[in-house]
Amino acid sequence: MQLAIALTRDDVDAAHARRRWLNIGVPSARNVRAVSLPRRLCWALLLLSSFPLHLVYNSAVLESQATTEYIVAELDAGFLDNPGAAVSALEANWTMIGENPNAKWPGYIEESHARRKYFRDYIVPNAAHWDNLTPEACASTYSGVMLTTHRNLILVVPHEDPPRRLPGLVDEVAHNSWMCDAGFSWNPECRPGRARFGVGDSARNLTPAEPAYCLAEPFRQQCDLEVYAPFIVTVIVCNAVKTATMLALFFVARGRSLNTLGDAITSFLKRPDLSTKGFGAYDYRPMLTLWEANAQPEPLMWERRKKRRLHAVSRRRFWLSWALFIVAVAIVLGLVIMAVATDSDSGRLTTSFSPSSFLVKDYSSVVGWDALAGASFASLVVLVNTPQVLFSALYFMYNSLLSCFLQAAEWNALSLKPHT
Template sequence: MVVRRAPTSYRRLRDEDDVELKETTNSIPLHLLFNSAVFPNLQANQYSVLPATEDFLNGAAWNASGLIDVATNTSESIVKAAEQFRTNLMKHSNYKNMSTADCFHAYSNQYISEIGDALLIQEAVIWRSPDTWRPQWANHSGNYTWVRHSTSFPRPLNYDDELPFTSSPSVYPSNGWRCPSRSLTNCTASSAVEVPSPDVWAPYGSPVKYCLVEEVPERCELQLSFNIVTSVIICNIIKATCMWLTLWRHRKPGLVTLGDAIASFLDDPDPETEGRCLHSKELFQAEWQWERHHNREEITIDPEAFAPQRQRWGKASSKRRWFATYMLYIIAIIVASVFIKRSLQGMPSSFKGLWATGLGTLNGNNLLSMSTSLVGGVILANVPQAVLSYLYLCFNALYTCMLVAHEWARFFYERRTLRVTSPSSQQRSSYWLQLPYTYAVPLTVASGLLHWLASQSLFMVQITVVNDDGEPDPGLSISTCGYSPVAIILTTIVGSFIVLGGIGTALRRYPAGMPLASSCSAAISAACHPPSEDIDAAVLPVQWGVVDGGGKGEVGHCTFTSMRVTEPVPGKLYA
């Protein structure tokens, strides 16, 4: 039998891997901008902290008797600064009294917006010079033992070495003054070594009796970027216009589902694929490759012997698609592993402590060490969203190929009506494209969870720093991106489950029988050459198998048909 090669319309199989790339390319501006069109601008206050005795509130001079090994000029500077602090305190009436525990917790965050300066009232203020004293770390009772060292001895830690203490939101930790050890760099006020209980908190030598805390009006804002919103609207208009033009130019019913394709070829069998009823997608690819190599216009097609094989589901998709999808995933995992390692630096080592850092929470030690513009921060924070969207499309395409082949294989052992987009007679309507709800719903939920976790993993940060005068200081404002180690780890785990699910699904096997067609239109067409008397097969329940009188001589014929069929015999020839 001499048959011309399949027309170019069947060659679309070779371009199927580009569909999700084009879709993602069209949506990249939306993925990079849409999530941050509306964003918060947080407030962070600079503030000062002064420990003092209760008589200081009654007009007495600041008691400097607790300053140990402090130079005279330094002591005089502290007393002068304390007097200025009291002047500011008396000038403003917006101070409130706080208990020791409430005061301790009120300053537990890096960025403070509701309160400002704090006056700590203690029985006595003991403040040792950091040049000659250091804490003894061996004492785990919470009451540090201070030991004297040589003036030439290098400071082992970054100490709080000034009074009053000035807290700056741009320096982490800004609340290191809460630690009795006065270690600004390694302060962990939640540790029982530093503070056994907030009720007996003693940051400057003796327990705090209560605090006077300045109340500051908040200026946190929810901002809308006009440029970003405009860009998103323009992109949506362009995308909607392209969709409308596509629908307008192609008004005829399209081949959307597998049932649409089978129905189309049953109504109008294509002579180009006649005599190839056992041709699979893989065999058509081999033919096309041979034709290109030999530059032949026609080839001889011989009948094939039926040899049933139980193919794995993964065989339904091309090797190129599998490679591209999982190579991108491997790259994403490597990048995520690097980010996880770096994000854990300076974070609690215990699981409980790490979990306490939260998802998408701004702690001060989880900021990128670079400043960004508004648009730059938005794009940087949303790059993972674009990557995840492309990965989702890749895995969606893999599942689509496997489930199309699964729907195809069911016609071998079960007579079924066709699932089409515009049903007539006994045809079934379609509420989904190729992914049944049992697959589509979990995949969509996992994708939504993945995108939400990604938004908590890397997020834009805009902070307005308010100085001691209550005015925003543009020079100290923070514009960068924050990150959450917990969210990055969870994003990686959820993404890995999706990937492992793809591998597990690919290892399943189709029942032995029909050649594997997947989404190859040529292979679908080859299986749709019913007997001439079967004129309404497309709208009736159909099954694939051997039809009586369909072949020539000893050669049988397999096809979709509404007529009676039998199973093909292994080893027998069919065309």
């Protein structure tokens, strides 16, 4: 893109005649108005074809993993030896966290009955054949961000005679908040023994019990390699546009552009610029003030002055770079705060900041908003990849900023030591 708007000597002379200054060897949108129409068109095509690539390139081919929705239930160990007794107790006295007999919203009663039927016909008869895990192993397995290897879970509490504890259920979607204390979202200790069963059941006065072990239903992990056709087409079209544009630019700009500071020095030594004659002793900003006003330069008394690289950059470029940097830092801090809040609610806060977590490659936190629940795949991909556009803008701004610094240092070095 920088080569697309690299100036020719004719472009420079035309701009200087109108007292407009331009940039050579530095990425600058200021040059766009000064170059020829074919070059402007090439620059616009390269710019416009870059946005779709930043947004969809990494998601055209992707790996998808199926996560599991699961039910967490608490059972007396005696019910596992006699599933029929569990079914009878279940029919006689059902307990479920959050079940509201006065609920009026559509589908609530039907959903409750369906969950009860699923528990009776599938979970109770098959639970004894599931993976037997210690509470610690259970907590480790179900505390991940996404659950891909297991689904339904039974917390088995010690047997009481007669059995007092009936099935209590919590419907969860790959989340481990049931391991934590209800009133202590910042409590780092989240484990199956803290599962909130019996809450609100004042008639039986049941409190959470420490499980002896867990029974976890194994789930065959499903992993697919998916190709999203609209994104593939977008990537192919954008790459084709870029290729054609670069070929056209090769023939349009070959051998005529002032691409580097050395090209500019060579050109002006061969044919001096009359509009800037007499301004050689002026600093950057005083020279621009007089030159743009078409004023004649006056003799200056030589003074030894120190200049920082900062003075080589225009105020607009400097403050725009800082503004983009602040926006990027603010976005990152906002996402970090959301991730910390998510880990806090699920009891993973201490684990998130433990030294070992920084050594795990795939450690992550899932954050989002309720409004994204019904979003399409394309919308989510664009949202997730939007930071890449911001970081690309940061790259161009800081590339331009550093190029100005280095170019000023190189120009100054020419006065200190001869270069050939």
